[in-house]
Amino acid sequence: xxxxxxxxxxxxxxxxxxxxxxxxxxxxxxxxxxxxxxxxxxxxxxxxxxxxxxxxxxxxxxxxxxxxxxxxxxxxxxxxxxxxxxxxxxxxxxxxxxxxxxxxxxxxxxxxxxxxxxxxxxxxxxxxxxxxxxxxxxxxxxxx
Numbered sequence: 001x002x003x004x005x006x007x008x009x010x011x012x013x014x015x016x017x018x019x020x021x022x023x024x025x026x027x028x029x030x031x032x033x034x035x036x037x038x039x040x041x042x043x044x045x046x047x048x049x050x051x052x053x054x055x056x057x058x059x060x061x062x063x064x065x066x067x068x069x070x071x072x073x074x075x076x077x078x079x080x081x082x083x084x085x086x087x088x089x090x091x092x093x094x095x096x097x098x099x100x101x102x103x104x105x106x107x108x109x110x111x112x113x114x115x116x117x118x119x120x121x122x123x124x125x126x127x128x129x130x131x132x133x134x135x136x137x138x139x140x141x142x143x144x
Contacts, residue, residue: 092121
């Protein structure tokens with residue numbers, strides 16, 4: 001009878017061990033799936049980080065290029081302003097002095113021609129000021 005009891009106990013122990021074994025296999029499978037997911041998340045995170053770094057490098061390079069272009073644009077604006085305004089001021093100033101007869105009397109034809117020059121330079125100056133205003137607005141716009 002004692003043999004039968006040991007066999008029953010043995011069977012119960014074996015059955016309990018099998019149940020534990022099945023439960024352990026399920027937990028191991030869950031852990032493997034979790035590790036696999038963790039590895040995928042890590043891989044994707046590393047991949048996205050590399051892409052973000054590449055994008056950041058590209059953006060920095062593009063920003064540098066934009067800043068160079070902005071500098072050239074500002075330099076060009078200043079150069080145009082200086083190169084056009086200076087001769088216009090001189091022409092206007094001497095024309096005004098000639099019309100005012102600061103350098104001597106004028107014939108009617110000379111005065112007529114100087115008035116044409118004066119009107120043209122005033123028109124040119126007005127057009128140039130409009131262009132400068134437009135360029136200045138573009139230079140200072142938020143569209144940069």
